[in-house]
Amino acid sequence: MDYFFIIDFVQSLADGLLFGTTYALIGIGFTLIFGVMRKLNLAYGAAALAGTYVGLGLFLTFNAPPFVVFLASAIGAGLIGLVVYYCCFRFTPEAHPMASLLASVGMLLFLEEMMTHVSHGMPHPYPSVLSGATLELGDIWIRGDLLFVFGICVVAMALLFWLLYRTPLGLATRAVSQQPRAAQLCGIDSARVNALTFVIAGVLGGTAGAMTAAAVGILSPIIATGLTVKGLIVVVIGGLGSIPGAIIGGLLVGAAENIFLLLRGVTERDIYVMLLLFLFLTLRPGGLFGSAATRD
């Protein structure tokens, strides 16, 4: 094993783990919604990206500074998340889970088309932070912007945990997630909790979208499918409904992608990531942190 291979391996691992935090945020969004409503929102990745375009709009129109752009992306995605909830989940019959699933597929296609239409499919520059900075540890280079992305994602996750475990809203969310009927009997408005969950998940998705665009330096609608697919892989590997699972899953997928890229090249990279997904579905369908517990 030569020196350069070891350097490449460590570098790929580091890049993958840092970039994997964005996958983790997307995974958390999927898992949060599933955890509370037991429904999959397939429009989530597209909604996250649509929110990122709200931030981009501010950047292109008013030359807004990066932090304002990131914040607008997160808030925009939160609001679009709310629209997705009301359009696809709020009024679809509980007894027909396929209705909301297919409605979210429709919304995914609608949002993708809308973004493509508005942007004419063209890539647009998206502001980055620390894009020129590099932390050099011998032959290992850690990108400053990826460290920033990592930091923002960690802060977003910490805020989420605080929200879920230290606030009345979090208590209500966990109650609805565990026993929706019992929560309602205790006076918790489950529709309101569901709506807020979509907003919170949207904010996380918008942050992930903004950080993905900031890491590349440009935004294009073609990212939407990637965000959706990666998010789903992350939740399957981490365990649908588990937030720690989504975090570990995100980091694992980010690292695996880069390692497979190094070892097998770009044409085989996704084959191995999908194989990983297949192995989990077959051997551990609940994912790493999936719970066997059911609810009423």
Add this chain to the structure above:
Amino acid sequence: MKLKSLITAGMISASALALSSAAFAADKTVRIVGFGASSGVVGIFGQNSGAAMSAAFEKINAEGGITLADGSKAMIETEYYDDRCNAEEGISVLRRIASTDALVAIGPTCSNVAEPLFGILQAKVDDAGDTGLQFPVFTDVAIKGGLAGISEWVFRNTPSEAKMYDDLFAWIRETYPDAKTIYGGVEEDFAHSRFTWYSVMKTAAEAHGFELVGEAQWLLNDTNFSNQARGMRRAEPDVVAISAHPFTSCGMLREMARQKIQPKVLVGLTSSSSLETLSGCANEAQGIIIPTSFAPVNDEAKAAAEAVAAKGGALDLHSAAAWENAMILRDVINAAGIEGTPDTLEADRRKIRDGLAALTTAHGLLGENKRMPDGEAVKPYVFVHAQGNAWEVVHNPGS
């Protein structure tokens, strides 16, 4: 008196008939349609082509339209059909177009649509055993080399990338004599990018004495290029050639800047000499050299660019071909003597096909385009590089 009244009435009737015939002639129309990707992530190509066609036909109509076999004039009606850069949709769109009164179609946008789509056309004209579609297609955008050979009903006005890159690497060899090595970067899952790197750029570079020191591959919607750029950094190439479309070209160029990769010469894919690249990453793209068959370097090209801009489009090497195709078709139709009636539709289409096949040269915005026997074109071209927020001509091989 009675006779006089009859003669007067007859004259009035004859005049009315003549007037109505004239009005009828002025109302005559023929349809030439466009198709390609006008939505989806490469929709901008189709939108620009549509705008170019529309502007060109408007100009032709303003100048009196086209001349039919009986000497009367007809206006050109046009419409743009969207295939979303999808092969199945492209085939379905062309079948639909062929079932209308359209005489000829300009398109498609994507090479991955063009290749299977040309396969549904009759391969050899007059081959009774071949039941393929008999409909002329005059391609403007899909640039992958050699596709016109699939059917004798296909003609292309796309530049010859093989010729352009061969000249470009010869020019680089001469202009940068110290440059010895080349590193390639390719968007592996896009037909045009792959073909251009593996079959065109790489071949041309090696033919002109550049030593290939490595290749990096990525996919169309990749967002992380650090692995690929690392290999490039270690190889320390003099020339870097990127065969990718604007989104990933920009991603890779940014990663190269981050990793402080500074080749002596940066070469890009023909399709990247567009506003998209400058809109996505003008700073990182500074100096990238690209051969292109369109630049607003003369009065005619400037006027065409302005007319297309007025239609909301932008004239680049792809959409300029749509403009040229419209003008070439006007000349072919004028010379072919088509009837322009429903009864003569098939015969008219055949006349247009034969007219296109008979061309040996055609007027283009940068000069004369050579028409090749296999339906392909060899077009004049220039080398442009990104300077500030515009593409500037760095070398004109024709001058």
